[in-house]
Amino acid sequence: MQWKQLILWTIAVLLITACNTPLSNRIDNYVNEVENNCSNWTEDDWERSQSEYEKLLEEYQTNYDSYSQEERDAINKAIGRYTGLLVRQGIEETGKLLKDFGERLPSLLEGFMSAFDENHTE
Secondary structure: OOHHHHHHHHHHHHHHHOOOOOHHHHHHHHHHHHHHHHHHOOHHHHHHHHHHHHHHHHHHHHOHHHOOHHHHHHHHHHHHHHHHHHHHHHHHHHHHHHHHHHHHHHHHHHHHHHOOOOOOOO
16 A cells, blocks of 8 residues: 555544544644645545545535534635645646647647648658
């Protein structure tokens, strides 16, 4: 098991065992763990993280009326942080794709233009 997977499973176990801990604390702790460990995550790592995160959101939605405004504000702040991490990760992935495309662009253009070359016979 990779260390990233171990971290995710550890977080999941902590979340399960911490059910008596207020959701505002659990979701904040979860987002802190993601923030501290996500710099080298794979797409699978992000999918696992989102799966755990969705469970927290479901709990929030199910019990929304039972939270004080202070708890809601804390939970919403953590939701905003996690969403920001997802956006940042998406921007970084897009940047990598654009960089890769930019490196391949000269060859792609050369191949494209060769299709219009009258001397090209393939």
